[in-house]
Amino acid sequence: MLDRLITPSGMTRRHFMGHMATTAMALPAMQLLSAMNAQAQTGKKTNKSLILLWMGGGPSHMDTWDLKPESEKNGGEFKPIQTSAPGVMISEHLPMVAQQMKHLNIVRSLNSKEGNHDRGTYMMHTGYAPNPTVVHPSFGSVLSYELGDKLGKEFALPHAIAINGPGEGPGFLGMTHAPFMVQNPTAPIANLLPPAGVDDDRMNRRLRMLALAENSFGAQKRGQGAADHKAVYEKTVKMMSGPYTKAFKLDDEPAALRDKYGRNSFGQGCLMARRLVEAGVTYVEVSLGGWDMHADIFNALSKNKLPELDKGMGSLVEDLAQRGLLDNTMVVWMGEFGRTPRINQNGGRDHWPRSWSVVMGGGGMKGGQVVGKTDKDGVEVVDREVGVMDLVASMTKGMGINLSTEYTTPRGRPLKIVDGAQPISELF
């Protein structure tokens, strides 16, 4: 598979990188991943990755992972079904995911406290509530910083990639760790090649001139913005010139597999996530939006949202497992909050951060576990309350990062990536 990804065909147009070694902006990229190559041959992925399936708008946990069919007032319309994990039941509208539950775990007792979209999105991506004095890095950017950079300078893809949505920013880690956004997984990456008429020599000359300009402004102590700009351009040039970008090309996949994932932006995004992880990308976020269902929730879920989720997520976990990628790839499903157990007067559910569910598996975790419990109406956590930082701790452990890792913010304050929390022990 990876052999195809890094085949040098089509390189003539891009071979300006060959000359780049002599320029200030340059990084030699052609010897590329011998490491990755080896990885491809053994079929074993050696670096750790995380795929976040982001459910923007706030997904209803009561209709997906924590059904309460016995609750007269809150139960809703859906029935639970058995899964491949003994005793674990999930929604009838997630049959493909149900087959993969032996690889996945449900945390049913999350209390995340933030019930506003922006604040919840920030909290679930960073582990912290928004704070006016510091912009926290999102977990994807932390992974890019901690693990991505270890892949070496030759690795020519962004370490954090967000498909169908922007993801959350890098905070003080700097723009080189910002997620690279793929707006549409089925379209080519925009502006990837220089315009016609600008050949390799021209491009090299442009980059040499650019390096001079960048360095002269950067030398004036203008702060992180100026340094970031240069670093992002370096990454961009590296990406333009490398055959790595084949990882974005879904055309190389068999049509039947593409159908299985679902011919929609989420399904194709999941497939792209698998290709990217296979190529060595550390963090991939795939967004599926539209969960803010204040009205008519059961129709919206059963007709559209859940089938789309089911195909994409079910196929992804199956595919990763079959390719032996799941041991080193963690898959996490979450949104900014859950939805009210109570069904409102418009047949919808509202924002609910107090007792909801997230799903995580792979990356060295056990599978088929359920952590925590809510009461019979889904309102209160009755067993093992979990906080957002506990999730961050679990992801940190799963990804093999030291739990006591600490940064110094630009204002000189220490900031821990895991603050006062422990990994969820049942998962390891």
Next chain:
Amino acid sequence: MKATSRRLAPSRGLWTLTAILGLAVAATAMAAGPDDSAKAKTKAKKDVAAVAKTSYIDEMLQDSWKSSKVKSSPLSADAEFLRRVYLDLCGRIPNVQEATAFLEMKDSGKRAKLVEYLLAHPDFAKNFGNEWSIILVGRKPAGRDVDKGALSSWLRKQITANRPWNEMAYELITAKGSNKDNGAVNYPMSHLEDGAVNLTSFTTRIFLGQQIQCTQCHDHPSNNWKQADFWSINAFFKGVKSERVMKTDAVGAEVYDHTELSDEPSNAYSKYEKRNAVVGIAFPTYLDGTKISQNADVDRREVLGKFITEKDQKQLARAFVNRVWGRLFGRGIVHTVDDFGDHNKPSHPELLEKMAEDFIASKFDVKNLYRTIMASQAYQLTSAMLKENEKDETLFSHQSLKPMTPEQLFDSLLTATSAHKAAGGNFDQIRNQWLGQFTVTFANDEEGENSNFQGTIPQALMMMNGDLMSKATGGKAGSFLHDTLDKSRAQRKPALFIVNRLYLAALGRYPNSKELNNASAFLEMNPDSIGVLEDLFWSLLNCNEFVLNH
């Protein structure tokens, strides 16, 4: 390549270029000349003496620097100030003529004069209209009932007439009638869905800097807002009605003409669901507890408008001052700029109070507020930091790097390159399409928007390889580069004259001697001089100095 220290006399490279362009290498080669570094230094010193005296803004900031043991950066040089003021007031960089006019001017009061000139410039009014229509309505495409153009042009007219902010605010909150004739109508019009829930939260957030949207569903966890407060404000908007008005077109068909907004006299109360599923009823009550008639005998939006702009004028002033401060310094005194409250304290409370009082005393004079801030030394500091203040992000001891907004970037690219003249096609369409790349809209009930495209790889790809850039630097007729080459050829100007113009166009300054040397070296080493100049222009438009408002 390594910078050489060759002298500036026309070199062989320039002769080559001359041959190609048919340019004369005159003895006046450097007539349009850049400062060499010594000259630039004395000039910078003179600038420093030239700016306004310290104001209370500076005194209050200096106190905070002293107590935090932070040293402030020196004042910016003229070119840095020039570019910043154009971006902050007009939303674009200066063009070559504007830049040279200011840089060449020998007048100790020229900075204040420039600010004054720009406050009266049509581009200031245009930019005010664009910025505020984004704040009021957003970047995303609005529906058929919202005429964004009419809103921008209404704002533009108000600021041109220097209408006080409290009056503009009142008119936006209470606007009625045709959304075509009265552009202000488009503000309430764009947030009417779901019983004006968003109009409720936008109105308190934009005009008062108070975010009550969380209390739509529950009492606020960290300040005093209760769920009932949200719905009591919402009740002021009960009775707002919109209606599409049709007209008969030339061939006799009924077509949409405009939307009419009115306030139907009705009994006003909002119904909402409490956490315990009990339905709550809220009557129109202002945030301070003042109740008003809920009967059909009052125009409730007018009462709300008065409450916000008269009763609460101090907070109205604080919110506006803080927003303008945030634009000009890259960070509000309260940060984020529209989230006031005990959970989010101002960095310089006395300064904010004083400025708000001043703003009220000036009768909410918007231009005067800009004038006051821009005359301060603090605003005029350089963004280059010192060892003694490089850790400071909240005390304004140096100017900050502000990434250009998408609109500033587009308009600045066009100012520098005239790419639109080379592009052909529908200009508005090109602009909208281009700006569309920057906006991600979240489909949720907060209508959130994100434009964190700035500084990312996709933006770098667009700047390096995008269509607009290739039109700007591809030597197409109509573009700045093409016309500059043409003109220079006709007037038999030397090549370094063109290099100078490229720096002025992109960066609003002359190249320094090192940069000129580098340009000569490239010209000398490469026979395709036009290509070299195109590439130089490309590199200036792509560099950090261009894309940052510094």
